[in-house]
Amino acid sequence: MLIIDIHTHNILCEQPFKKMEETIRLAKKLGINKLCLLGDVLRFGYNPSPEQIKKINDLTIKLVRRWPEFLIGFCFLNPRHNKKFIFDEIERCIIEENFKGIKLEISVNARDKRLDPIMKKAEELNIVVLHHSWDTSVIGRKIKSGGYQSDPSDIAELACRFPKVKIIMAHLSGGGIKGILKIKPFPNVWVDTSGSQPFSGIIEYAVKELGPERILYGSDIPGRDFSSQLGRIYGAKIKEKEKRLILGENAQKLLGLKC
Amino acid sequence: MLIDINVSFGNWPFQKFLFDTPGKLERHLKKEGISMAFVSSIESVFYPDPDVYNKILFKKLKIFPSLIPIPIINPFLSNWKELFEEYVAYKKIKTIKILPNYHNYSLSSESVNEMMEKLKERKIPLIIQIRLEDERNQYPLLKIKGVEIEEIIKLANHFPQVPVICLCPYFSEAILLVKETENIYVDISFVECLDTIVTLLKEIPARRVLFGSHTPFLYTRSAVMKIKSADISEKDIQAITFKNVWDLLKL
Numbered sequence A: 001m002l003i004i005d006i007h008t009h010n011i012l013c014e015q016p017f018k019k020m021e022e023t024i025r026l027a028k029k030l031g032i033n034k035l036c037l038l039g040d041v042l043r044f045g046y047n048p049s050p051e052q053i054k055k056i057n058d059l060t061i062k063l064v065r066r067w068p069e070f071l072i073g074f075c076f077l078n079p080r081h082n083k084k085f086i087f088d089e090i091e092r093c094i095i096e097e098n099f100k101g102i103k104l105e106i107s108v109n110a111r112d113k114r115l116d117p118i119m120k121k122a123e124e125l126n127i128v129v130l131h132h133s134w135d136t137s138v139i140g141r142k143i144k145s146g147g148y149q150s151d152p153s154d155i156a157e158l159a160c161r162f163p164k165v166k167i168i169m170a171h172l173s174g175g176g177i178k179g180i181l182k183i184k185p186f187p188n189v190w191v192d193t194s195g196s197q198p199f200s201g202i203i204e205y206a207v208k209e210l211g212p213e214r215i216l217y218g219s220d221i222p223g224r225d226f227s228s229q230l231g232r233i234y235g236a237k238i239k240e241k242e243k244r245l246i247l248g249e250n251a252q253k254l255l256g257l258k259c
Numbered sequence B: 001m002l003i004d005i006n007v008s009f010g011n012w013p014f015q016k017f018l019f020d021t022p023g024k025l026e027r028h029l030k031k032e033g034i035s036m037a038f039v040s041s042i043e044s045v046f047y048p049d050p051d052v053y054n055k056i057l058f059k060k061l062k063i064f065p066s067l068i069p070i071p072i073i074n075p076f077l078s079n080w081k082e083l084f085e086e087y088v089a090y091k092k093i094k095t096i097k098i099l100p101n102y103h104n105y106s107l108s109s110e111s112v113n114e115m116m117e118k119l120k121e122r123k124i125p126l127i128i129q130i131r132l133e134d135e136r137n138q139y140p141l142l143k144i145k146g147v148e149i150e151e152i153i154k155l156a157n158h159f160p161q162v163p164v165i166c167l168c169p170y171f172s173e174a175i176l177l178v179k180e181t182e183n184i185y186v187d188i189s190f191v192e193c194l195d196t197i198v199t200l201l202k203e204i205p206a207r208r209v210l211f212g213s214h215t216p217f218l219y220t221r222s223a224v225m226k227i228k229s230a231d232i233s234e235k236d237i238q239a240i241t242f243k244n245v246w247d248l249l250k251l
Helices: A016-029 A050-066 A083-096 A113-125 A152-161 A172-183 A202-210 A226-234 A240-255 B022-031 B050-061 B080-089 B110-122 B149-158 B171-179 B196-201 B220-228 B234-248
Strands: A004-008 A034-037 A071-076 A101-104 A128-131 A167-169 A189-192 B002-009 B034-041 B067-069 B096-098 B126-129 B164-167 B184-187
Touching: A004 A240, A016 A034, A016 A050, A034 A050, A034 A240, A050 A071, A050 A083, A071 A083, A083 A113, A101 A113, A113 A128, A113 A152, A152 A167, A152 A172, A152 A189, A167 A172, A172 A189, A172 A202, A202 A226, A202 A240, A226 A240, A226 B220, B002 B022, B002 B050, B002 B164, B002 B220, B002 B234, B022 B034, B022 B067, B034 B050, B050 B067, B050 B080, B080 B110, B096 B110, B110 B126, B110 B149, B149 B164, B149 B171, B149 B184, B164 B171, B171 B184, B171 B196, B196 B220, B220 B234
Parallel strands: A004 A034, A034 A071, A071 A101, A101 A128, A128 A167, A167 A189, B002 B034, B034 B067, B096 B126, B126 B164, B164 B184
Antiparallel strands: none
């Protein structure tokens, strides 16, 4: 069975290669075939500088070069930066290094117009945008240290404005049942299964409402564990065929992978 | 063998559970490889007198020997002492559970001290449900914080003879609870990081860790897979999966 983890983070640390080697060992042990690296997105807070963005993406590039068969890069961006820097970074990561997507976190809300150039570029290059999301009625919209949370209604608005861009909404558990309903009308939105504890019932609900084709397995390691996060897919009361789609086949198709 | 210290039965307004009869719950747990489970009533969390639903649970589980009921006690209700004696007399009862934050009291209160004295006298362990949900996933108008870790540590250190089993601590909380005391045990249901069990055992000994799945709130398989994927010694696996709870509850 093909297993692709769409939501993992590589961490800026003293020995990133050693750390990644161990992560890959643990992933392989559980039958995972590929990891999508989204970068160390919270290392420098909500508003990383261009230099910090480059540092984060540099590490992803190095790791993907070292394990090209196992790792898939995503280009981390801060929409507050000027267009030239953003486009240069997209050129460097997507065109030159063959990264498969863009990662956006909490620098601005998903409704912010500063996302527009990024979204237009994603549409032009036909690459996916993976955006952080959580239910802001529980955790609030404005982050204390600065920055903005986006919730499923913000992702839905973004999807409505850019219907040709394939968007992955992060954190199924974070958006919850209401989040599933918010993105349901937008076929260009997928959701990853990461986020929080493996609360039961939500996979079954998402399959029923969205269809299994719009759900992607994601773990959010290293804050989470492959075992526990795979457990929510294996333990869900859904068909085996649906599990196969969620675990890897959907991601393979979405990212255009030959594996 | 897997013994699960953290299972509930009943209805919860914010999740739809599949196991609406004890038979279904038992079959599900067996399928996951869990041969014995300690079960509390979910309705006892909110119903003003937990005893009403404790008794309903006792009755429902009577014909399911692998499902052992755990009564929930609220030491701030005037009937708790008589109920405690009644529960202890019921031979299946091995421990009692409290939910200080759902029942709105502090662990540093006199009533809790009285309860601990009784537990000490009867040599019965206490279970503290630190939380039922991740605070970031709660219904926005019903936010219940986890029990203060410092309060639990203080209580456990004040009654070192009473084993205290803490359910659903986060990773850092579990480490603190065990390191700061001699008599606290933690379950693995909410403990999570990359390579959870191996990482956890670098910090605290296996003899203080218990298998708990927090079924049906969480997917049972997640806790099972944490254990099955862990590269640890057979001795440590046995300690976590059944031996510790077996010894603690004198099964």
